[in-house]
Amino acid sequence: MSDQVVAAGHEPYLQHHFAKPEQQADASKIGMWLFLVTEILLFGGLFVGFALMQSRHPLAFLEAHKQLDKTLGFINTLVLLTSSFTMVMAVHSVRHDRRRQAIAFLALTLVFAGAFLGVKYIEYAHKFHEGLLPGRFYSHPGDTVPGQFMFFSFYFMMTGLHGFHIIAGMVLIAWLIRRTARGDFSAQYYTPVDLVGLYWHLVDMIWIYLFPLLYLIR
Amino acid sequence: MADVLELPVAPNPPQPPRVHYLNQTRGIRSWLFTVDHKRIGVMYLASILFAFLLGGVFAMIVRLKLLTPGPSFITAETYNKIFTLHGAVMIFLFVIPSIPAALGNFVLPLMLGAKDVAFPRLNLASLYLYWTGSLLALVAMVTGGIDTGWTFYTPYSTSTQGSVGLMVLGVFIIGFSSIFTGINFIATIHKLRAPGMTWWNMPLFVWSIYATSIIQIVATPVLGITLLLLLMERLFMVGIFDPKLGGDPVLFQHFFWFYSHPAVYIMILPGMAVISEVIPVFSRKTIFGYKAIAYSSMAIALVSFLVWGHHMFVSGQSQVASAVFSFLTFLVAIPSGVKVFNWLATMYKGSISFEAPMLYAISFLVLFSIGGLTGIILGTLPVDVHLHDTYFVVAHFHFVMMGGTVMAFLAGLHYWWPKMFGRMYSEKWARVSAALIFVGFNVTFLSQFVLGSKGMPRRYYNYLPQFQPLHVFSTFGSWMLALGFLIMAAYLAVSLRKPMDAPANPWGALGLEWTASSPPITHNFEQVPLVTHGPYDYSAPVQQPALQGAGR
Amino acid sequence: MQAKAHETSPKTYVKVLLTLMMLTVTTVLAASFDFGSANVVIALVIATIKASLVAMFFMHLLHDKPINSIILVSGLVFLSIFLMLTLLDADTRPDIQPAASSVAAPASPTPK
Numbered sequence: 113m114s115d116q117v118v119a120a121g122h123e124p125y126l127q128h129h130f131a132k133p134e135q136q137a138d139a140s141k142i143g144m145w146l147f148l149v150t151e152i153l154l155f156g157g158l159f160v161g162f163a164l165m166q167s168r169h170p171l172a173f174l175e176a177h178k179q180l181d182k183t184l185g186f187i188n189t190l191v192l193l194t195s196s197f198t199m200v201m202a203v204h205s206v207r208h209d210r211r212r213q214a215i216a217f218l219a220l221t222l223v224f225a226g227a228f229l230g231v232k233y234i235e236y237a238h239k240f241h242e243g244l245l246p247g248r249f250y251s252h253p254g255d256t257v258p259g260q261f262m263f264f265s266f267y268f269m270m271t272g273l274h275g276f277h278i279i280a281g282m283v284l285i286a287w288l289i290r291r292t293a294r295g296d297f298s299a300q301y302y303t304p305v306d307l308v309g310l311y312w313h314l315v316d317m318i319w320i321y322l323f324p325l326l327y328l329i330r
Numbered sequence: 331m332a333d334v335l336e337l338p339v340a341p342n343p344p345q346p347p348r349v350h351y352l353n354q355t356r357g358i359r360s361w362l363f364t365v366d367h368k369r370i371g372v373m374y375l376a377s378i379l380f381a382f383l384l385g386g387v388f389a390m391i392v393r394l395k396l397l398t399p400g401p402s403f404i405t406a407e408t409y410n411k412i413f414t415l416h417g418a419v420m421i422f423l424f425v426i427p428s429i430p431a432a433l434g435n436f437v438l439p440l441m442l443g444a445k446d447v448a449f450p451r452l453n454l455a456s457l458y459l460y461w462t463g464s465l466l467a468l469v470a471m472v473t474g475g476i477d478t479g480w481t482f483y484t485p486y487s488t489s490t491q492g493s494v495g496l497m498v499l500g501v502f503i504i505g506f507s508s509i510f511t512g513i514n515f516i517a518t519i520h521k522l523r524a525p526g527m528t529w530w531n532m533p534l535f536v537w538s539i540y541a542t543s544i545i546q547i548v549a550t551p552v553l554g555i556t557l558l559l560l561l562m563e564r565l566f567m568v569g570i571f572d573p574k575l576g577g578d579p580v581l582f583q584h585f586f587w588f589y590s591h592p593a594v595y596i597m598i599l600p601g602m603a604v605i606s607e608v609i610p611v612f613s614r615k616t617i618f619g620y621k622a623i624a625y626s627s628m629a630i631a632l633v634s635f636l637v638w639g640h641h642m643f644v645s646g647q648s649q650v651a652s653a654v655f656s657f658l659t660f661l662v663a664i665p666s667g668v669k670v671f672n673w674l675a676t677m678y679k680g681s682i683s684f685e686a687p688m689l690y691a692i693s694f695l696v697l698f699s700i701g702g703l704t705g706i707i708l709g710t711l712p713v714d715v716h717l718h719d720t721y722f723v724v725a726h727f728h729f730v731m732m733g734g735t736v737m738a739f740l741a742g743l744h745y746w747w748p749k750m751f752g753r754m755y756s757e758k759w760a761r762v763s764a765a766l767i768f769v770g771f772n773v774t775f776l777s778q779f780v781l782g783s784k785g786m787p788r789r790y791y792n793y794l795p796q797f798q799p800l801h802v803f804s805t806f807g808s809w810m811l812a813l814g815f816l817i818m819a820a821y822l823a824v825s826l827r828k829p830m831d832a833p834a835n836p837w838g839a840l841g842l843e844w845t846a847s848s849p850p851i852t853h854n855f856e857q858v859p860l861v862t863h864g865p866y867d868y869s870a871p872v873q874q875p876a877l878q879g880a881g882r
Numbered sequence: 883m884q885a886k887a888h889e890t891s892p893k894t895y896v897k898v899l900l901t902l903m904m905l906t907v908t909t910v911l912a913a914s915f916d917f918g919s920a921n922v923v924i925a926l927v928i929a930t931i932k933a934s935l936v937a938m939f940f941m942h943l944l945h946d947k948p949i950n951s952i953i954l955v956s957g958l959v960f961l962s963i964f965l966m967l968t969l970l971d972a973d974t975r976p977d978i979q980p981a982a983s984s985v986a987a988p989a990s991p992t993p994k
Contacts, residue, residue: 584968
């Protein structure tokens with residue numbers, strides 16, 4: 113930007129108001145963790161609502177959740193965990209100046225993310241077919257316990273918001289692939305990869321809680 | 331590393347500098363695409379002042395209507411929209427961003443001896459988000475408005491006509507602006523303090539802003555999800571807040587107040603931040619109880635999250651929960667009280683002068699104390715059963731938000747005005763304005779404590795004839811307030827047309843921002859400052875330029 | 883140099899991943915037994931162990947500066963305050979009538 117001055121002998125990625133690269137990297141990481149806390153509180157609100165409504169309508173939630181496919185949920189959990197692994201390996205690769213390996217791991221992460229969304233698409237398609245839709249569109253026949261639709265209100269809101277974050281993450285990872293290919297990162301500077309990694313792991317962590325709460329109720 | 335500059339001998343850079351942050355680059359693009367925290371702060375300042383004007387106009391209309399009970403120059407439906415918008419605009423577009431975004435953005439890096447905040451581009455993004463959200467809110471206002479009250483309670487907000495969705499979306503976006511500011515400030519305070527500035531010798535303004543930022547980060551996302559859920563209810567009838575569908579309308583209130591109560595501390599903590607700066611300077615005395623004030627700021631941030639149910643005593647919340655919240659509410663007043671006593675102790679046996687910043691600081695001490703104590707009254711569960719939703723509540727929050735935060739904002743605005751713009755304003759007219767505002771405020775709002783305890787409900791278009799004299803009195807006070815603010819707008823605008831005549835340190839204050847020129851150069855400091863003493867060491871022998879006489 | 887004090891090896895990452903997968907299997911298995919109200923507790927405990935592994939190893943918190951861990955834990959503390967105090971209200975309200983008899987899905991769209 114126009115106000116930044118690049119002094120002689122200054123690393124190009126070091127912004128002018130920071131004295132040292134470590135200072136900048138530490139500040140960026142603090143900033144990212146603070147942002148992750150906002151995500152935790154955002155999803156946390158939905159978890160609180162879910163907990164309240166489940167304690168109010170335990171039978172309805174129990175009955176409703178049987179419509180979910182535990183196997184698909186289990187597969188998706190493994191898929192996302194693996195994507196976290198490939199993501200952290202991508203960061204590791206960049207830190208060791210292995211550009212092609214980094215791109216490979218980033219691409220793998222995208223593949224797993226896509227797989228996650230693919231499974232979710234299958235699940236959603238099945239739900240729509242059965243009339244298991246949010247709120248006013250709920251039209252599932254043959255409910256034995258009243259209030260089952262409420263479970264699906266939460267199911268779609270929570271997995272929907274989570275899916276939105278997956279998509280956003282994929283966009284960020286694609287951006288990282290472009291920048292890595294351009295040679296923007298090195299062992300000296302890989303902060304964006306690190307930070308997107310943190311974001312991706314958080315999205316994984318949220319699913320780690322979503323899976324048992326939605327799919328494994330007793 | 332650049333040369334370091336040793337303090338406390340203040341340097342005397344050329345004053346005013348030929349090239350500074352205001353004139354270094356020109357043209358609208360150099361402002362709209364800047365990453366300079368000072369320019370961003372100035373743009374925020376202009377924006378929030380416009381929001382204050384808008385919210386103020388709404389307030390004047392409300393008070394005008396209340397001169398008489400019964401039908402008036404506006405219908406009841408319009409009245410509901412006007413007071414809703416007064417609240418929403420004042421809270422989301424004015425008070426919450428005011429001190430942190432307008433003053434804090436400008437002053438914080440200077441105070442820390444830094445060249446900018448940690449994430450300058452994120453700072454610009456905050457501003458863009460604020461503008462975008464505000465624009466949506468404005469569109470919502472003119473395309474039907476909202477009449478739900480600023481609190482958007484369900485089930486009315488999920489079923490009423492009007493531009494609820496647009497307004498909610500606008501507030502949602504402004505919330506991100508607030509979050510990004512909080513993230514920026516915390517990272518800046520952790521990593522960009524000048525050499526020698528430890529946590530225990532940074533200005534108390536920084537401690538309070540740090541506490542504010544914590545609240546912004548933790549609380550605002552819950553507002554975000556609350557607004558999203560409200561939208562989902564309106565669009566899809568997901569059922570979470572609708573009792574017919576098995577939901578719980580009180581759950582909305584839990585969600586809403588989990589943010590909105592800490593939000594009031596987002597409003598007051600920055601005010602306290604300013605007061606901690608102003609009082610030592612104009613008492614020529616070291617702050618009393620530095621660590622107590624610092625710890626109190628953090629305590630307020632923490633305990634503020636434990637008391638939200640005191641807004642819900644009569645909502646259907648259980649008696650057990652209400653009792654617990656009432657008890658916790660008493661606790662949250664303690665750190666605020668600690669601060670007030672420490673500020674008073676700072677003034678005791680000090681050498682006090684009564685320039686405009688100090689007049690507003692003293693107003694703060696009086697009015698915030700009244701506001702805070704009436705908060706305790708309202709937090710007392712059995713008393714609140716009678717006072718809830720009366721004018722007593724309205725008076726209480728105006729005392730803390732306006733008598734507290736706005737007075738502190740005005741103190742800070744006058745205190746840092748010469749630093750920001752290189753000019754002094756007219757001290758004489760500033761004192762006239764301060765007097766009008768103080769008296770006008772008390773006339774407007776003390777009467778509302780009486781109205782409320784006599785049973786006048788809030789948000790009512792119509793009222794019993796016995797309440798009219800107090801309403802008339804209160805409206806008269808609002809005219810005094812308006813006049814005071816108009817005079818202020820005039821002398822501040824006039825000051826901007828003068829040549830830059832302010833010294834670098836017109837108040838003889840310590841603190842790194844006063845070692846920069848007025849206005850500062852774009853990179854704030856010629857050399858990285860090195861801090862060797864505390865920010866309030868008025869007892870130490872210090873070479874300071876003599877306190878300049880007050881402006882014309 | 884943006885050097886970190888500590889570097890986790892890929893082998894550790896693999897071990898963590900396998901542990902996470904095993905824990906996932908465990909939680910699915912545990913859900914097939916009826917432990918009454920302990921089921922939720924078990925599921926949440928396992929989820930928390932998994933999340934902690936992700937945080938400590940994949941997100942490097944174990945070897946990072948403490949401020950980042952403090953930030954994460956603080957966020958979780960505030961979330962639990964939100965949950966606990968809201969539940970306090972919900973669980974101590976006297977029941978007016980059982981939920982089942984008064985709940986139906988929204989039949990038709992009502993005006994917005």
